Amino acid sequence: MLQPLTSTGDMRKNRPKPCITPLEDQSVNTILEKQQLSQEVFRFIIESPLIARERKPGQFIILQLDTEYGERVPLTIADADEHKGSITIIFQTVGNTTHRLAALEVGDKIENVLGPLGHPTDIRKFGKVVCVGGGIGVAPMHPIAQAMKQAGNEVHIIIGARTKELIVMEEEMRAIADELTICTDDGSFGRKALVTEPLKELCEQWKPDLVAVIGPPVMMKFCAETTRPFGIKTIVSLNTIMVDGTGMCGGCRVTIGGETKFVCVDGPEFDGHLVDFDNMMLRLGTYKNREDQDHHRCHLDLQLEEKTNA
Amino acid sequence: MHDRSTLDAQARAVLNELKGAKLTVKQRAAIPSQEMPAQDPLQRIGNMNEVATGYTEAQARVEAARCLQCKTAPCIKGCPVAIDIPRFVKYAEDGEFLQSLAVIKESSLLPAICGRVCPQESQCQETCTLGKMLKDVNKSVSIGRIERYVADFERESGEVSMPETAPDTGKRIAVIGSGPAGITAAADLRKEGHGVTVFEAFHKPGGVMVYGIPEFRLPKAIVESEIENLKQMGVEIRTNFLVGMTRKLVDLIDQDGYDAVFIGSGAGLPKFMHIEGENLIGVLSANEYLTRSNLMKAYDTEHAQTPIIRSKVVAVLGGGNVAMDAARTAVRLGAKKVYIVYRRTEQEMPARVEEVAHAKEEGVEFLLLQSPSRILGDERQHVRALEVLSYQLGEPDASGRRRPIVIEGSEHELPVDTVIVSIGNDSNPLLERTTEGLATNKWGNIIINEEDCSTSLDRVYAGGDIVLGAATVILAMGQGRKAAAAIHERLTRDQQS
Numbered sequence: 063m064l065q066p067l068t069s070t071g072d073m074r075k076n077r078p079k080p081c082i083t084p085l086e087d088q089s090v091n092t093i094l095e096k097q098q099l100s101q102e103v104f105r106f107i108i109e110s111p112l113i114a115r116e117r118k119p120g121q122f123i124i125l126q127l128d129t130e131y132g133e134r135v136p137l138t139i140a141d142a143d144e145h146k147g148s149i150t151i152i153f154q155t156v157g158n159t160t161h162r163l164a165a166l167e168v169g170d171k172i173e174n175v176l177g178p179l180g181h182p183t184d185i186r187k188f189g190k191v192v193c194v195g196g197g198i199g200v201a202p203m204h205p206i207a208q209a210m211k212q213a214g215n216e217v218h219i220i221i222g223a224r225t226k227e228l229i230v231m232e233e234e235m236r237a238i239a240d241e242l243t244i245c246t247d248d249g250s251f252g253r254k255a256l257v258t259e260p261l262k263e264l265c266e267q268w269k270p271d272l273v274a275v276i277g278p279p280v281m282m283k284f285c286a287e288t289t290r291p292f293g294i295k296t297i298v299s300l301n302t303i304m305v306d307g308t309g310m311c312g313g314c315r316v317t318i319g320g321e322t323k324f325v326c327v328d329g330p331e332f333d334g335h336l337v338d339f340d341n342m343m344l345r346l347g348t349y350k351n352r353e354d355q356d357h358h359r360c361h362l363d364l365q366l367e368e369k370t371n372a
Numbered sequence: 373m374h375d376r377s378t379l380d381a382q383a384r385a386v387l388n389e390l391k392g393a394k395l396t397v398k399q400r401a402a403i404p405s406q407e408m409p410a411q412d413p414l415q416r417i418g419n420m421n422e423v424a425t426g427y428t429e430a431q432a433r434v435e436a437a438r439c440l441q442c443k444t445a446p447c448i449k450g451c452p453v454a455i456d457i458p459r460f461v462k463y464a465e466d467g468e469f470l471q472s473l474a475v476i477k478e479s480s481l482l483p484a485i486c487g488r489v490c491p492q493e494s495q496c497q498e499t500c501t502l503g504k505m506l507k508d509v510n511k512s513v514s515i516g517r518i519e520r521y522v523a524d525f526e527r528e529s530g531e532v533s534m535p536e537t538a539p540d541t542g543k544r545i546a547v548i549g550s551g552p553a554g555i556t557a558a559a560d561l562r563k564e565g566h567g568v569t570v571f572e573a574f575h576k577p578g579g580v581m582v583y584g585i586p587e588f589r590l591p592k593a594i595v596e597s598e599i600e601n602l603k604q605m606g607v608e609i610r611t612n613f614l615v616g617m618t619r620k621l622v623d624l625i626d627q628d629g630y631d632a633v634f635i636g637s638g639a640g641l642p643k644f645m646h647i648e649g650e651n652l653i654g655v656l657s658a659n660e661y662l663t664r665s666n667l668m669k670a671y672d673t674e675h676a677q678t679p680i681i682r683s684k685v686v687a688v689l690g691g692g693n694v695a696m697d698a699a700r701t702a703v704r705l706g707a708k709k710v711y712i713v714y715r716r717t718e719q720e721m722p723a724r725v726e727e728v729a730h731a732k733e734e735g736v737e738f739l740l741l742q743s744p745s746r747i748l749g750d751e752r753q754h755v756r757a758l759e760v761l762s763y764q765l766g767e768p769d770a771s772g773r774r775r776p777i778v779i780e781g782s783e784h785e786l787p788v789d790t791v792i793v794s795i796g797n798d799s800n801p802l803l804e805r806t807t808e809g810l811a812t813n814k815w816g817n818i819i820i821n822e823e824d825c826s827t828s829l830d831r832v833y834a835g836g837d838i839v840l841g842a843a844t845v846i847l848a849m850g851q852g853r854k855a856a857a858a859i860h861e862r863l864t865r866d867q868q869s
Contacts, residue, residue: 112618112619116619131676131677132677132678133676134678173575176573179614305678308614310639310640310659311657312642313656315651322646322651327800341651344651349681
């Protein structure tokens, strides 16, 4: 059908109506809720309808606070509400961006949010699944555990943290789990143990079909070592250095079973028994000096109390 | 090297002599070729500003006067978008710079950019009759420099002419990627009156011209002004939008009401050498290094939050423009010594001659006929040296280039603390993976019909590096233009039926 011809006097009048979320919509990336979970851990709910619609458990976003000079930081999506058009992120204040992010309030906008990125978790009925979340890793584990449960799996969740006050999302995890184990390094809450202890017991007695682990690299490494003798498939979610997150820079490369893989497009989840954790941990330290400086400086600038063991 | 005022004075003198004279071929050929004024090497290695500062008016006119206006005009055939070169050069000679630019704009959308980054010596200037006559391609008419002059003249005059846009057709096209291919397709389609949305994954539009090519070679203000022109034409640009992930490609057509899609998503994952030590601290791809410096502005340590490796001795592996960009960035970031390690000789280097020359002036050392065999680390797993093998040239291979052959037992160590790998890219897998039925070749590049850039999917077209592998700005533009014409024809046909 022929469209009626219109005058072209003002080109902007001709501008077609965008069909997805319009650029003019100022509410995108607005912080809807903010909650401090522990001294350095925060939960934000962010309006982001496109990402909320497409995202699946296991995927992540990249955010940047300042278009001109900001850094791009990958963060896992902890939850999403497609109807409200919002996503949840839980993050720990580590470098410049996360500290500044923590200083934002409800109603503030995040300049740039890109996602969802990475492969979703392979969710299906495996039978018995152990989900291990260490520290802040509990947050990205939450949607995975939830989906595993919904897929008909029996789910045993292990939460580990250095000390009681660093445990996040205990209630949410308890609501999903058939069985929940909490351990702290210092015994201030739950069992005084590393997560590998209950994991080993489960491997021996409960005999899971799949183990999923998200946490600090060294924890994931030892979880993978724990399950290896039992031959139980173990997936880990890697968080490496990343710039674009779309398969362009190669900064996130890791060695998986002797092959170079890219966390942003091949991951973030990999077979824990094939990951070269030692090399990954080493490469994570590339910009360590700068990060430590930033952490310290942010606490001074933002007048936050700094914990020596943070 | 001469300074700008000397070069300008010389050009003015020549211009005075030529005034009003009807020049013979011999006289034109005798006019000295004009040297590009540039920042002094010692000065420029301490800043990120553009190296080549551009011809003066007199220089542009004198250089244009060297053109023989030959009937065969082989230069046009050498240009991927077939700019009417003799005609624009003639206007430049006469000082009619806006008219000169208008001629270029008939065929090319981004003259200020192409004038700077096109490999002219292997395109328009390679076949130049004057260059052939003087038996030196470097003595060809400097077409690119004249192009740059007239494009800059218009931009700096503040009176940028906007292309006319046809009445609204009601058709809408999604363009994936805001690099050279995407920008060109978007502008051409908008001119025809179609609604155009450009989807860019990064937080800033411009693609490789923003994340890849450094400020000292292509000032970002120029790219921004081209993007601004596009917006003024009514093209919508959506950043932070990764088609395939943020939205599936087919959903753009099936659910969001786009009538066609052009994919210009660019190059993908960097290739690595797959040699021992490649995952040591201090080994990175040129893509990462340049993205940190250019897009994330990591060179500006006072303002930028993105860190970048501070190196003392750097080896850059590769011989293309990207390798030169990485090496010269390393110099500017304070490296004391920077090597280019390349397996063949300078003749085979794909980099633009000017970039190689500039790199040498800036102290970059070229280690030719050498190729790395291992990267060696210290006890902290930081790079300490590159083990290199020497090569000699053998018989020509399939590409016609003499194949380098390793000299057995020639291993030697080159002490370095950083290795930047710049040996090209594989294709980005995201669109192929998330778009059922989109045919790609064994390297993951999208397969197109050469005639119209159409893909295996109806209403989906593609061009630029995602099709060509690694190409140039102008080749990507050429495909963007070809695809736009095909899309326009297709949508017009739809409307009539």
